[in-house]
Amino acid sequence: QVHVAESGGGLVQAGASLRLSCLASGRTFSRVPMGWFRQAPGKEREFVAVISWNGGSTRYADSVKGRFSISRDNNKNTMYLQMNSLKPEDTAVYSCAAKRVWSDTNYSASSGYYSWGQGTQVTVSS
Numbered sequence: 001q002v003h004v005a006e007s008g009g010g011l012v013q014a015g016a017s018l019r020l021s022c023l024a025s026g027r028t029f030s031r032v033p034m035g036w037f038r039q040a041p042g043k044e045r046e047f048v049a050v051i052s053w054n055g056g057s058t059r060y061a062d063s064v065k066g067r068f069s070i071s072r073d074n075n076k077n078t079m080y081l082q083m084n085s086l087k088p089e090d091t092a093v094y095s096c097a098a099k100r101v102w103s104d105t106n107y108s109a110s111s112g113y114y115s116w117g118q119g120t121q122v123t124v125s126s
Contacts, residue, residue, distance in 0.1 A: 002026040002098040002115045009094060009120030016086050020120060022079040022096035030074035033099035035113055036081045038092035038122075046092075047108035049081065050099060059107050064090075086124045093119040 008020040022034065035050035049060045049070040058070050064083075072079040079096060097113035106112065 002029050002032065004096050004098070004115055004117040006094060006096055006117045006120040009122045011123045011125065012086055014087055014124055014126050016124070017082070017084045018086065018122060020081040020083065020094055020096075020122070022081075022117065024077045024079070024098075029077045029098075033102045033107075034072060034079045034096060035099055035107070036070060036079075036094060036096055037110060037113075038090075038094045039119075040092040043092075045095075045110050047110070048094070050107045051079065052102050057102070057104075059104075061108070083122070086122075088124045088126045091122060091124050093121050095119040 003025045005023050012018055031053050033050055033052050036048040037045050038048050039045045047061050048064055051058050051070045051072055055072050067085045069082040095117050097116045099113050
């Protein structure tokens with residue numbers, strides 16, 4: 001079982017950068033893929049990025065590709081989301097979660113994830 005807690009959110013201006021962290025507890029963290037999702041007010045939860053258990057494979061939503069970078073440090077039980085060139089439309093609550101099985105093609109559905117954190121708010125002003 002994996003338990004997670006996100007941190008690193010805040011209020012920034014458009015064009016700025018933020019790095020989110022997802023600290024996990026549990027011995028299985030290093031063996032499972034992990035993902036980031038976000039949810040803006042009045043909208044459904046949206047896939048952002050996913051990383052394989054060893055960091056060797058990653059996938060991104062088209063809306064963040066080239067601006068966001070997902071990484072992990074299994075020695076620290078932590079996953080990161082580096083967000084650059086932030087836009088007002090990136091404003092949302094960002095949550096991390098563990099994924100049951102890695103898939104090269106089926107990775108954006110939230111139903112494939114478990115152990116969700118409470119989330120961290122990211123607000124980007126124009």
